[in-house]
Amino acid sequence: MFTRGILTTIVISLFITFALASPKRMHYDDSALNEEFAFEPENSLRPQPPAVEAQPMMTARELACEPVVIRAFVMAWKSTLNGTRNHGLGESGFAIESYMSTLSVQGWQEAVMNELFIPADHETIAVAHVHGRGADEHPAKMDIQSRVPNFVISRYSLYVTVPGSSGFIRLRGGVTDRDGWNKPCPSPSLVAQQ
Numbered sequence: 001m002f003t004r005g006i007l008t009t010i011v012i013s014l015f016i017t018f019a020l021a022s023p024k025r026m027h028y029d030d031s032a033l034n035e036e037f038a039f040e041p042e043n044s045l046r047p048q049p050p051a052v053e054a055q056p057m058m059t060a061r062e063l064a065c066e067p068v069v070i071r072a073f074v075m076a077w078k079s080t081l082n083g084t085r086n087h088g089l090g091e092s093g094f095a096i097e098s099y100m101s102t103l104s105v106q107g108w109q110e111a112v113m114n115e116l117f118i119p120a121d122h123e124t125i126a127v128a129h130v131h132g133r134g135a136d137e138h139p140a141k142m143d144i145q146s147r148v149p150n151f152v153i154s155r156y157s158l159y160v161t162v163p164g165s166s167g168f169i170r171l172r173g174g175v176t177d178r179d180g181w182n183k184p185c186p187s188p189s190l191v192a193q194q
Helices: 002-021 056-064 067-079 188-193
Strands: 090-099 102-112 124-130 150-153 157-161 168-173
Touching: 056 067, 056 124, 056 150, 056 157, 056 168, 067 090, 067 102, 067 124, 067 150
Parallel strands: 124 150
Antiparallel strands: 090 102, 090 124, 150 157, 157 168
8 A cells, every 4th residue: 555655656746747847838839830931021911111221321320329339349449458459559349230120249359450350240230340559540451341331449530431432431539539439429410410
């Protein structure tokens, strides 16, 4: 009798343990959602808004005013010891990525001058790096070849390259300027006017 009671207790406790340990089936585990089907807006019965192509320079201006990007600019500048590491020739940089309407800073890299490589993927919308005090503050020829806007952080200015061209523009002032790249943007209307 005692053995049967022990066996019953063991079987019940095993049953309860397995019931609690098995993962719950969620609605998104449905096999219908695992089929090879992608939603195409053109096939929708609802009218779709017209596609709008983003203007890269407007995007770059907006990015330069994003708090997370400004903090990353400051961190990159500090990682080069305020542009003095390696006799002012040290570089530090990162990629700015957008995933599901969220900005993030990825791929921190540090190197000596002209040896910095910042990994970029299909979610990368811009890259940024520091030109120290011992280097030319303007974007170099290889900076201009970037397929995405390439921010160049220097002591006196923040520049950005224009993808698909051989040009660049000065977006903001330097470290000690009132409109410096290390400070929040004054107002959204000012960004739109630039």
